[in-house]
Amino acid sequence: MNIKYNEIQELLRGRADLHARLNLMPYDGTPEMKERGDGKYLYVRKCVAGKLTSTYVGIYTEELYNLLLRNAREICEIM
Numbered sequence: 001m002n003i004k005y006n007e008i009q010e011l012l013r014g015r016a017d018l019h020a021r022l023n024l025m026p027y028d029g030t031p032e033m034k035e036r037g038d039g040k041y042l043y044v045r046k047c048v049a050g051k052l053t054s055t056y057v058g059i060y061t062e063e064l065y066n067l068l069l070r071n072a073r074e075i076c077e078i079m
Contacts, residue, residue, distance in 0.1 A: 018078050028075060031068035033060055042068060 022028070029046030032054060040060035046053060058064055 022075065022078055027057060027068055027071050029055070030072055031057075031065060033065070044068065 027044045029044035032043045032045045034041050034043060042057040042060050042064055043054040044057055046055075057068065
């Protein structure tokens with residue numbers, strides 16, 4: 001009985017850790033680049049309440065785009 005209790009406790013602790021990591025992600029969604037006129041802009045695309053939404057992140061830079069890709073990859077690994 002004690003072994004199962006410890007195992008359940010460890011699983012719950014791990015789940016809480018993963019949930020906290022997900023909540024700390026600055027951008028949760030798939031990165032998307034849109035070109036308008038002369039500029040390139042970054043958005044994060046995700047499904048909210050059954051609807052696909054795009055949220056503006058900023059003007060395109062390699063650094064920001066790579067951050068969005070890393071976040072998207074990490075979220076996929078967690079889930």
